[in-house]
Amino acid sequence: MPLLAGALLLGLGLYAQAGEARHYEGRLDGQGAHEIRLQFERGDYLSGELPSAAVQLDLQDEAGRHLRRLVAGDAGRRAFQLVAPARAGYRLRLQGAAGAEYRLRLAAVTPLAHQRVPRTELESPRLRALQAALAAGEGSAAFWAEMDERGTPLIEPLDEREALVTFLWRGAERNVRLFGGPGYDHSELARLGDSDVWFVTFRLPRATRLAYQLAPDVPELDADPGTRRRAILATAQADPLNPRVYPARGVDAFQHDSLLELDQAPAQPWNDQRPDVARGSVERHVFASRILGNQRAVHLYRPHGYRPGAADNHLLYLFDAEAYLGKVPTPTILDNLIAAGRIPPMAAVLIDNASPEARGVELPPNPDFARFLAEELRPWVAKQGLEAPAARTVIAGSSYGGLASSYAALRHPEIFGNVLSQSGSYWWSPPGQEPEWLTREFVRSPRLPVRFYLEAGLFEAGNGQLGIFDTTRHLRDVLRAKGYEVRHREWASGHDYLNWRGTLAEGLIELFGR
Missing domain, CATH: 2.60.120.380 (Jelly Rolls)
Known part of the structure; x- marks a missing residue:
């Protein structure tokens, strides 16, 4: 064996x-x-x-x-x-x-x-032409030469609003899966006859922006669903025929994603450093928590010319600091927004996770973590000269970080008067309870002095189960029914930092824009 x-x-x-x-x-x-x-x-x-x-x-x-x-x-x-x-x-x-x-x-x-195998269906006009060529005895070499020259995925506009997008892989033996992209459950690519062409086609809005990888010959395991789902990471890699990568090309194809942006994808104008914009400073500190019994890095951003105690100072708390200092260039985004006058002067507290394991324990609603924010971190931040009243303070994050932001505001509205949630995991509940625990907590709570910016991607809808897209809409409706001010945006995107690096700026402008 x-x-x-x-x-x-x-x-x-x-x-x-x-x-x-x-x-x-x-x-x-x-x-x-x-x-x-x-x-x-x-x-x-x-x-x-x-x-x-x-x-x-x-x-x-x-x-x-x-x-x-x-x-x-x-x-x-x-x-x-x-x-x-x-x-x-x-x-x-x-x-x-x-x-x-x-x-x-x-x-x-x-x-x-x-390990085990599957299949899908033909929609793309270009693939139908290829199918006819294969039936006539021609090979696939000319098709792959064309894809190499034009780049993949194969994009075929349908009308002013939609396009057919076909993800392609050459030469797998047993299966190919799409990791990320518009498929909720790692969509399977089908094989075109007995050729070396594997494909899956989606009808997508021309405003689509997403990151993805392709995974050939994924092990099909006799195991629990979580183990089978994670097995895709064994072969998931960048699309070899797509020259566009995110966030940057890594040491091998497994270290970066491929990038798809259709022609109507909204601009992300705040991500790049501008030569005429003065840069703020970022300091890294190690912060030990008595309440949590651990320590983590905390990064303090101050915009250029920041004056502690100034009347118009604003403050951003942001989870998952590692990602929001890398895949999402938060200091650069703030530099550009402030210099352009789109938001007021805003310092930031970027909070790292104590460990990968701690993230899944602390960010889903956790009373001790909320106490850590309010009783330990916030007083220390104030001593560093970064302070603003609740109405000018926003707490933000993505996925579990979005969920944690809303929970922190529920527990401490006297500190966090604004929430910026990017694809928050509002499906979450404690073990043994029904989904959407936090939404029910807002139903039970009296209306609080908190404003919300909520967003989610079209490709985060559940497939036979509650997804981020649907549960974000539900939270929006509950909050509005309770009388909260809620800004809500939906994007043709998935669950990834590629979209969030642009929409962080959108959320700040929605909450504090001038």
Whole structure:
């Protein structure tokens, strides 16, 4: 049976037996490195987790050549998945500070023989022409040469408002899935006859903007739905025929997304640094919480010329600092908005997660985390000279961060008088309770002095279940029925920072624009 046939922990002489999960822990050597050798059969599926922060994990071939970065040293997501490209020996190389502790968990390997298969339908005029050419005995080479020249996805306008968009992959053996994009559940690509053309077509608004990856030959596992869903990460990678990437090209195709922007996608004019705009400052602090029993990085942004105590000062609290200092260039966005006079002077407090695991515990409604914000973080921020009354303070975030923002305002409207929620996870509820717990809390609560900006993407609708698009609309309706001021926007987008980097500015202008 193909197996993780002898995962050797170098220096310790430990071996993994066939089909077994393995746990490794220890310290990196004096050069800040450690290696684990693996033997795979082609198509073997392996998943794992590297909880150790600031430790990087790469997959190399037997000769030590880089194949793929599995976990970046500063990554928020520290789980990984991979499919072995060939029968061979491989190395897992850990890197970090000399002597740093690490913990690594490898799940049991699922061989190719234990994985499963599916199909879809033809809409694209160009693919129908290709189908006819294939039936006449022609090959697909001319089609792929055309796609290479024009770039993918294949875009075929229908009318002034919509276009057919076809995502393509060349040469998979068993399946291809779309990771991200307009499909809610990792849409499957179909194979065109017995050719090397895999495709899935969507009718999309011409205002669409989204990031996506394609995943060929995803392992089909006999496992729980969550495990099967995560398996797509083993092969998800940038579209090789799409030259546009987001946020920037990584060390390999697994490290970045491909970018789709149709011709009517709204402009995102505030993201790039402008030579005539003075830049603000960003300071990084480590903040220890007694209430939560952990510590995290907190970044303080001050716009150029910021004057503590000035009458018009505004303040932004923002979760997921790592993403909002990287994929979303928040300081640059604020610099540009303030310089253009679109918003008043606004400082910002960007709050990191204590760990990837802590994010899922703290950001969904958590009374201790709300206390941390109100009783520990806010007084400390005020001592740093960043302060504004509730009416000029906004708390913001995306996904769980949007949910956390609304909950913080519910618990502490005397501090957070404005909420900016980007694709908030309002479907959430505690275990054993019905969905939309926070919406019911607002129903029970008296009206509070809080204003809201809520947004969601068309491609975040649920597929037979409650999704972000629908639950955001429901919260909007509940809040308006209670008498709250609510600004609500919907975008032709998915659940990704590509859209949020533009709509953060839109939300701030909606709440405080001049």
